[in-house]
Amino acid sequence: MLLFLINIAGAAALLIWAVRLVRTGMERAFSVQLRLWLRRSSKNRGLAAGAGLVVSMLLQSSTAVAMLVSNFAANGAVAVPVGLAIILGADVGSALVAQVLLVRQTWLIPLLLVLGTALFLRGQQRRVRQTGRILIGLALIFVSLDMLRAATAPVMESEAALRMLSYLGADLFAAFVIGAIFAWMVHSSVAAVLLFVTLVAQGALPTEAAMAMVLGANLGGAMIAYVLTLAAEPEARRIVVANLVLRGGGAAAVVLGLRFVEVDLTWLGETAATQTINLHLVFNAVLCALALPFVEVIARLAGRFVVTPVADETAVVSALDPSALDTPSRALANASREMMRMGERVETMLIAGQRLFDTWSDVSAEAIRTNDAAVRKTHQEIKLYLAELNRHELDEETVTGAMELSLLAANLEAASDVLARNLVELARRMDLEGLNFSAEGRQEICDFHDRVLANVQLALSVMMAGQPDDARELVAQKEKVRGVEQKLQRKHLRRLHEGLSESIETSNIHQETLRVLKQVNTSFAMVGYPILAETGDLLSSRLSPAEN
Structure with a gap:
């Protein structure tokens, strides 16, 4: 049996x-x-x-x-x-x-x-x-x-x-x-x-x-x-x-x-x-x-069976516990938890920002700016927390880990900033001037946004699990997104040469939107580099051809 x-x-x-x-x-x-x-x-x-x-x-x-x-x-x-x-x-x-x-x-x-x-x-x-x-x-x-x-x-x-x-x-x-x-x-x-x-x-x-x-x-x-x-x-x-x-x-x-x-x-x-x-x-x-x-x-x-949850920001407690500074591994884990919150806020901003191009909303735009302020505040707190940690006697591995977290936090803050400043402003210009993308141009931006959003979500998964395979895919996607962005820019220029009025009116906005999304993707792709550097999957200038 x-x-x-x-x-x-x-x-x-x-x-x-x-x-x-x-x-x-x-x-x-x-x-x-x-x-x-x-x-x-x-x-x-x-x-x-x-x-x-x-x-x-x-x-x-x-x-x-x-x-x-x-x-x-x-x-x-x-x-x-x-x-x-x-x-x-x-x-x-x-x-x-x-x-x-x-x-x-x-x-x-x-x-x-x-x-x-x-x-x-x-x-x-x-x-x-x-x-x-x-x-x-x-x-x-x-x-x-x-x-x-x-x-x-x-x-x-x-x-x-x-x-x-x-x-x-x-x-x-x-x-x-x-x-x-x-x-x-x-x-x-x-x-x-x-x-x-x-x-x-x-x-x-x-x-x-x-x-x-x-x-x-x-x-x-x-x-x-x-x-x-x-x-x-x-x-x-x-x-x-x-x-x-x-x-x-x-x-x-x-x-x-x-x-x-x-x-x-x-x-x-x-x-x-x-x-x-x-x-x-x-x-x-x-x-x-x-x-x-x-x-x-x-x-x-x-x-009728789905209740919209009411956000309670007062219930959010910072993970940056000062008492954990005497235990470096705990302190780094606490900083990583706060970075996850930063990443999730930026993901929310990315989703909300795309909707503004279809229907402008002052409430949504203000929510994006509020999230950006929260991301900047968290970034500042993480920097000060890691700076305080570095005053302790640390081994080389912990010093490297703290530096990597600090750099990643800066990249997430940069992604938040470009969304709150550039993307929101581009959508606002569209609304104020009564402009609309061409059907093909709007489809391209939606597809590109979806690709970047998928990579942002993959980056959050890498931050949580640290899987080398996912990190490799994340870094590989950085190059792919760059190539796609260049391809879409060329397609847009061809539409300009054809004299399509909607493309001419929204040309600068279209091109800048693609650049903003590419910058966000680049910021999140940096999450994978420390993991691949540790596993030896990075060459000095590019991703190594190692098997998956």
């Missing part, structure tokens, strides 16, 4: 990790393109649902799509009804992924492993290496499913195990809850569904129990995004809450139907495994089809 549990646990762990491997590879290779695609699909809800479906299949995660969409909604790039349509499509895409991954083709495993390893080890470009990572992850998914099949084979010979598992067939509500909890714990409804369907295919689970657990995985998958966005903006939470009620409530209703209504499920397929996986797909497809025409109404109703 112990050996059986170890084999099951090992196969499940490999499955969870392999699904994550594919998702992270896709995010690292194509995250910018996927973000732009999702945001540009907001023209109508049908296109939005289709984009959500495709992106979810590529990422193998509807939760990842939900987090992207919630970020878009928080900064006003996507309306709540459109965001809900994207997530409904993503749920269908997640179900389709499970269908594809359950196709058993043993010859694919060695082929994917050979190709994936060759691309990852020999590829010179980051995207090529990450494609190799994706192929290796797909191969390991198939391997883990084969391990599950082999591990569960002895169950058919154990009467005690069969009696224990048959209990779930009689208590569908318990199976539903177990499925939801498991999907939430592993943070992947795809991995949970693959596990449950494989178990029922081997006869280790009763058909009704497997169906209830798969439906529970839908609730658990929706819960993941709900928990991760508890502190998000109300617009973002409205989308996630609406999806949770639709997907979780719909799944619970179907379980009730399975429990109390006699239904012939043979139309879903001939085998228990086929019926279970097809039920998962049909449930999400029907839910999307029924809810899509009413996303506006559903979004309004969801707003």
Whole structure:
């Protein structure tokens, strides 16, 4: 029995990790393109649902799509009804992924492993290496499913195990809850569904129990995004809450139907495994089809369950504890916490500043200036705190750490200053002069802003976790953003040569806005340099070509 549990646990762990491997590879290779695609699909809800479906299949995660969409909604790039349509499509895409991954083709495993390893080890470009990572992850998914099949084979010979598992067939509500909890714990409804369907295919689970657990995985998958966005903006939470009620409530209703209504499920397929996986797909497809025409109404109703939090600035207490100065490691950690607050304030300013170009608001502009004043104040406090720390006897590592924190704080303050002074002033000029960007120019600025915002959020993640891979990507993005900015400047000049009146009227504002955003990106990219210098990933003049 112990050996059986170890084999099951090992196969499940490999499955969870392999699904994550594919998702992270896709995010690292194509995250910018996927973000732009999702945001540009907001023209109508049908296109939005289709984009959500495709992106979810590529990422193998509807939760990842939900987090992207919630970020878009928080900064006003996507309306709540459109965001809900994207997530409904993503749920269908997640179900389709499970269908594809359950196709058993043993010859694919060695082929994917050979190709994936060759691309990852020999590829010179980051995207090529990450494609190799994706192929290796797909191969390991198939391997883990084969391990599950082999591990569960002895169950058919154990009467005690069969009696224990048959209990779930009689208590569908318990199976539903177990499925939801498991999907939430592993943070992947795809991995949970693959596990449950494989178990029922081997006869280790009763058909009704497997169906209830798969439906529970839908609730658990929706819960993941709900928990991760508890502190998000109300617009973002409205989308996630609406999806949770639709997907979780719909799944619970179907379980009730399975429990109390006699239904012939043979139309879903001939085998228990086929019926279970097809039920998962049909449930999400029907839910999307029924809810899509009413996303506006559903979004309004969801707003009633989302309370806008009231900011309490008086509750914020500085982490710069003077008593910690006698313990340098604690003092540096305290300074790092305050720097995180600086970074989060600048992120808020960046989001709010972009909205001013569409609709000028004196209140929003003043809020940006207030945040800038708070950032400058925090920067001054960090400098004085680290200066006081340097008066103590410190080792070389601590002195270096204090200097790096001081420089990073200065970079964050510089980003705040350029947003509060330059970006706000550019938006104000647009409003006072009654100007509008050309349609193409506005699209370019929105796309560039989204790219910079993604890098700012990556920088905050690097500040918290200090992962070398993320730091490498952050620094690499600095060069990419510079190249994109130059490309957009050239496109703008071509529009000027063509005599487009809107481009001529807003020429200086357009070019200066791009420069401001590039400066903000550069300031946050500096977060990655100390980490890469420590790991030896930096050459004297550029990023080294070391493998990821």
